[in-house]
Amino acid sequence: MYHKEKSIQIKNSASALYNNLSVLRIAPRRLTYFTVVHANVVNTVSASWDGLNYSHRQLQSKEPNVATSTSLIMQAAFCVLPSRDLLVVSSQKGIQMYESDGSIMVYWHALDTPEAPTAQAVFARGISAVSDNYICVGVSSGAVLVFDIPSKGSNITLSEVLEEHKEAITDIASECSGSQECLANLVTADDGGNMCVWKSGEEFQLLNKIPGLDITCSSVKLWKGTVLAGFGTGQIRLYEAVTGILHAEVNAHARWIYSLDIAPFSGLLLSAAEDSFVRVWHVSMTPETNSVEIAHLHNECVTDTQICGAKFCDGDGYAFAVTGYDLSEIIQLPSDEPGHSNGKWAAVTGQTWLRTDNIELLENY
């Protein structure tokens, strides 16, 4: 269904961190940005769609000595808002927000350091844009910081602090189907597998809490009112967000899941784990019966590699990219052609095969 193509080399290898790959597609300029974290450095690559031009940039915290650095970065993610795209970097020191090409830092928020040294690590982790003007970032204390983002400029402010979680936040996701009907538009997950479902606004409203079973939820997505969560036991679970009803449970991987991603237009789901596998699933919903189904479509094994990031490169799931611990490359996997015996992507999504020079179709994204 998918095949490996030429990898993109990055300046450093990827660190073993959850959700360690973010992708931003810039259709008007026929570019895709990728960002991968290595210790205290954020590597960004801008790749042209014709595969001919790559330009690299590194964002680095000031300390040169990695292991004793107090600015180890936990995550870097692109946040797409109607008026602007930002690159948000969360670390042990705090949260930095850059223009999406990494050229200018527009905002910096320092985390509170405790007065007395404690055994609990302090860091920010879990990043997501929500509705039109918010970016949420999680903290090791369990707090979720809500930032109000103006349509331009650096007048970004901390609007609210959500304090429901008691354990370190692992991942945050917003409703990505584009549907305005969903009541809930944000889900936050923590180290104990607990998830909170929210509705954004001037004051965020807690709609539901889905209790965990002391198993870390390392990656979470919210699509058409369904929470898709990946766990340390290798399981994926699908819940109805506002009620917490469990729709489906998959024994998906043999080791800790590090990344989940959903292609919102097709319902394709990507899961990646330390067992060296990336798996592609199809999630479908039947509103009449309120049922959700998940079917397995494809496996991809990256030999001897513990995968730490996997993302679709477009909203249909035509192609995806993968990063692994100690790997200095971003592996690219576009789907096979419809005529190919494994050309399942077109059959599943109902799309004709996207050629990279098919500008009209691509510009819809």
Place this chain on the structure above:
Amino acid sequence: MSLRTLPLVFINLGGEMLYILDQRLRAHNTSEDKSEKGVWSESDRRRVLNDIVGTMFSKSFMDELLKPQQLYSHRTMKTVLTRLAHTSIMRLNPASMDRLYELMIMAFKYQVFLCPRPKDLLLISYNHIDTIREFVRDTPVVMNQVDETHRNIIEVYSSLSEGQFQLLRQTLLIFFQDMHIRVSLFLKNQIQNPSGRFVLTTSGPVPYGADVPGLIRTFDLRGREVSRSEFPPGGTYSSLVREGSFDLNGDRVLRLGRNLYRVEHPEETQTSRTPSVQVTGPQLQIQTS
């Protein structure tokens, strides 16, 4: 990131160091240039191991490590381990110490990389402690120190959640990042590739408590299972029946952290491009570090 790495790092790296030194001190003199002056006697070997273990597991050293703090840099780590190695009559020249550090690091990297569940880092540490206890069996004072440290470790780490252990593991993986030094023993046992990367097999037991991949279940609104289907997981996995013991004693089940150097071939402590770790005896001049 994690502020709790140091005690486990020293137990495991120190453990690997002791495994290698024990093996080298038992080895007959096979070096080509005969630079090893004489074979070490059994009592000398035991004395060296006792001295190192006694220092490493001393209350003051361990208490210092147990304070919440960031992981040391490689340079600092190597300095402290060199001092530990030299607490006795044995001396290592700088080249040997460099090789020794590489072997220790690659062994621990392998163990952390393959660690099935994050909390199994404790089982790996306890495997090291179990063997260390054997090394100092005849010296009750030192053995008591080892037991006391083991009890402290159990107490401190038993309250950590899996998520916190994973953070600890991720911190260690950053420390080991980009190190791909080839080790003859690992290459021979096919746990490392010629590229220096470790082999990650897609078959074998899943971590204790996890399910074998391959099953999809769906449920109705009342939580009753309505369908089951299977998918090919691409590997051959099995369930792990027994969990290792997290107590002072007991079968750890997990093999990671056990002494791979028990085999009697001295070349096993070679990295593939350099001569073996050479130890020099008490009658030589003290080597400058």
